[in-house]
Amino acid sequence: MSRTYVGQSPVRNEDRRLLTGQAVFVDDVQLPGMLHAAFVRSDHAHALIRGIDASAALARTGVVAVVTAEDLGEYWQPGPLLVPPPPIEGIVFNQASQVPLAKDRVRHVGEAVVMVIAESRYLAEDALTDVIVDYEPLDPVVDLERALADDAPVIHPQLGTNLAAHVTQRHGDYEEARAKADLVITRRFHYDRGAAAAMENRCVAARWDPRAEELTIWDTTQAPIPIRNGLSRMLGLLESKVRVVAPFVGGGFGPKIMMFYPEEVLVPWIAMRLGRPVKWTEDRQENFFATTQERSQIHDAEIAFSSDGKILGIRDFFFHDTGAYDPYGLTVPINSQCTLLGPYDVPAYHSEFRAVFTNRTTVTPVRGAGRQHGVFVMERLLDIGARELGLDPSEIRRRNYLRKDVFPHTFQILFQDFAPLYYDSGNYAPALEAALDIVGRNTFRAEQAQARAEGRYLGLGVVSYVEGTGIGPYEGARVTVEPSGHVRVATGLGTQGQGHYTAFAQIVAEVLDVDITHVHVVTGDTREFGWGTGTFASRGAVVAGSACHEAALAVRKKVIETGARVLGALPDDVEIADGAVRVRSDPSRMMGFGELAGHANPLRGAVVPGTEPGLEATAYFGPDHGSTASGVHAMVVEVDAETAMVKILRYIVVHDCGKLINPVIVAGQVQGGVAHGIGNAFYEQLVYDDGGQLQNASFMDYLLPTAMDVPNVEMAHRETSAPLNPLGLKGVGEAGCIPTGAVFAQAIEDALPHLALEIREIPLSPNRLFALLRDAGPADRANAPELGGRAAAVAVAAD
Structure with a gap:
């Protein structure tokens, strides 16, 4: 060759x-005689449907059909459980999958209730206002802990509980490890919701050819083959008679994996019924309510250290918000559970989560798929431990990395594929040293001290992570x-x-x-x-x-x-x-x-x-195991202590994704992932009130980072070849966003050592950070660490 x-x-x-x-996207599909769909969506987070009057909509000129759940007959059925958990002792799972149109009850704002088909999207949208839905409002369930109270309203009466899942996994004996510990740290961490916010919203078009008995579907999906397989079964067609085309798609990030959204099920069905092509394109407001979102989690975590900073054990109890339905089963919370272990040697681990139904939009994987939550908890625990033990944050990580001679390494807990968590390869310490070299381990603290003397607050964060890929x-x-x-x-x-x-x-x-x-x-x-x-x-x-x-x-x-x-x-x-x-x-x-x-x-x-x-x-x-990518992120920030505005001065990623096929494409993946992670760390938060109403469902109120907010990422690559595939490849798509919240929190704390500031929540925002700074008291500087030692002198000089 x-x-x-x-x-x-x-x-x-x-x-x-x-x-x-010249690239074709689904909304570019224009077919002769094409009709357009629009959806009446619930204004209520939780309500009974007492009746639907669509007569006025049907009478409107240009309206071809109005469809409710009752009109679907036997076609109305909950969607499949996409990743069913195995029947393993210690796993409790209660399934409640998405339905095509709400029948009897709505469970989140934006849930589809009625489909209107018209000659144009404009006519279909106008006809939505003609449909009268008689709702009987019910008390919503929004708070994760409140959802499991005995007197909480039950979202899925057939289950009799709001508990979607309860999973306990452990290895080693945590209680024994705790008893031997010199230091035990206990904290509660919050990680709230965000949106994928892809450039292209979801879109579905379908055409039925009665002569050939063939159905063609254009779909903004990440999984065209499963869509074909599922729809052929639902519609009673041979798989060979259903063609699904996913052309260029303007961003997926996870929510476009999900099979099946109501619109994906309904548009092909009505195209066959009417004998005319039908298309639906999601608008941006619909996207905030009807496209699946990132997850909210609350962790009560505890870590046990020896006096030299070695991890003896970790215990973590957490709540996971699955939203109104749980089509993706346990994938996201198990990712959190497993990724918390990171690149570290953890002799004893006890993790337990409860996934909870709430009256909020359904949760499925969004870039990172729960991994950033586990990384945030672990990295924050290590930061707090370093502070308590008087260690440099990087040193406590060095002391706890898995050694390169222990690979392949198997943890005795299950990963998202329900096989034991398996690290095929890795070598973590060199990536940390490379990141510190790029930052300037011998010069940064002097620069930081000089900036403080000028009244500017610079901070450094350095964190590690692993990313399960290639499953x-x-x-x-x-x-x-x-x-x-x-x-x-x-x-x-x-x-x-x-x-x-x-x-x-x-x-x-x-x-x-x-x-x-x-x-x-x-x-x-x-x-x-x-x-x-x-x-x-x-x-x-x-x-x-x-x-x-x-x-x-x-x-x-x-x-x-x-x-x-x-x-x-x-x-x-x-x-x-x-x-x-x-x-x-x-x-x-x-x-x-x-x-x-x-x-x-x-x-x-x-x-x-x-x-x-x-x-x-x-x-x-088909690999027996996935490939474990890993890396280190470092961030230098400048914090305005009066306004709580944070400027990212430098962002460094040292990443190991095995053999690089195309370095520029890898760089683009990392840069985009960091942009996504920065948004998740400091800008983006979906805010729900106690009534389950989303308060910021537009880009006027939901803040996305702009090109001015995201720096050019400085990158270095290590290539630890993956042994389980012929090219030695590992994945890279989520690497940029997984540890960003953790490195952001550490950097802000490092910038303000004179304050007793401890960040235990993501996302932050200037408003929230301002409140944390206002409430923070003076710090005990005795144990403030430096990059290479103690920082008490620098902290005093900053005054």
Whole structure:
């Protein structure tokens, strides 16, 4: 192989279409006779539905249909449980999945109650005001702890409880560890809700062809194949008669994994009933209410240390808000439970969570999927422990890292795939040292002291994390050399901006030694490739990329064998070079891939037994375990102690995602993740009142960080090869956002050592931080740590 693409950063194959407006998004789909859907959504967080009068809406000119739950007949059914937990002792799980339209009761503001179909979206929206829904309001359940009280209103009467799940996991003996401890720290931590806020909202379009009996659906989904499989069952169609296309999607971040949203179920159904194409596009306000959100958690955590700062054990009890329904089962809280352990050696661990139904929008994975909560709790406990023990925050981490010689490492608790939590590889300490070198371990404290002498408050935060990536079950790919000589790659994943069209092409182009611009990747179309799971959990490159690699190797073998036959040479004397096969001993005997593809598909003659026509292969990759990425984030901030405004001066990420396919794409993933994490740390919070009403459902009130708020991230990469896939890949999609809240909190505290400030909640905001600063008393500076030692002299000098 003369070409090297893996590890390089060629121009992205998809950018021309994106930058010139030629990329197709779902709302670009315009079909003859297309109708448009709009939804009447509940104004109440919790209420009984006593009646619906749609007569006035039906009488409006241009309205074609009005659909309620009663009109759906047998098609009305709760959605599937997407990730069912195994029947394991110690797991209590009460299922209540999303329904297509509310029947009898609404359970959160924004829940769909009535669907209106009209000749235009404008007419459909106007007709919504004609529909009269008779609600009988009920007391809502918003507070997590209050939800489990004996006298709390029950959201799902058939369950008789608001407890969605109760899970206890442990290894070692925490009580024994606690008894031996020199220091025990107990704290309560809050981590509140946020929105994914993708650039493109959800959109679904469907067309039914009665002659061919084929249904085509365009969907902004991260999982087109499961959508096809589920809808074919619900609609009584063969899977081969349902085509789901997920074209370019303007950001996924997790909520677009979910199967099935009401709109995804209803739009295809009504298109078949009416015999006309139907489309629904979510507006931004709907997105705040109807698209799933990040989770809210409350942790009561305790950590036991020896006098030298070694962790002896951790105990954590937490509440997890699953919202009105729980279609994703235990995935998010188990991620929190497992990721809390981080890169550290924790001899004893007792973790217990209660997932709780509330009258708030449903929770499913959002970038990080609960991991940032676990990291926040662990990193905050370590910061507090360092302060109490008089240790540098980085030193307490050094003393507790898992050693590089203990990998692979298995914790005796279950991960989200319900297999034991498994770290395939890792080497954590070098990443910490690299981050400190980039920050300037020998110069930063002097700069900080000088700034304090000038009345400016600089602070440094440095935290660690792990990210479980590359989980199964599997993905597949088909690689084909076409008569043009170009190569076509098809996989079942959808793409939401991760650079799949380029990264997969790089893998295949290197194996086949062809120009990357001659490799054409197709994703997210079930007609092109019908087996797989979806794009989530930082698994695309690891799982689908490995399948592309295996399929390309199989095609390479076919190219050599076919070339040997056509050129009259032995296979061992045939090589691939620059999109052609040639005989090593006589390079003048050669043939381009296009011509060779013709020979592989002859118009006459027999197929030799044991062979098959064409230069094509399909391969699948399903890892036994995921790949564990890791890293260190460092942040330098300047805090205005009077206004509580925080300016991020520097942000450093040292990340290990194994082999880098495309460094520029990786950098983009990290930069975007940090932007998401900064928003989650200091700007973005979904605020509900006691009545379950969302108070800031617009970008006027819900603050997103802008380009002015997000610095250019300084990056360094370490490559600890993953042993469980052929390219040594690990995922990177969520790395930027997982530890951001923790590093933000540590940096702010470090900037204000003269205050007894201890941040135990995320997200903050200038308002909330102002209140914390106002209430903080003077600090005991005796144990204030420096980057390389004690900081008492610097703290005094700052006065």
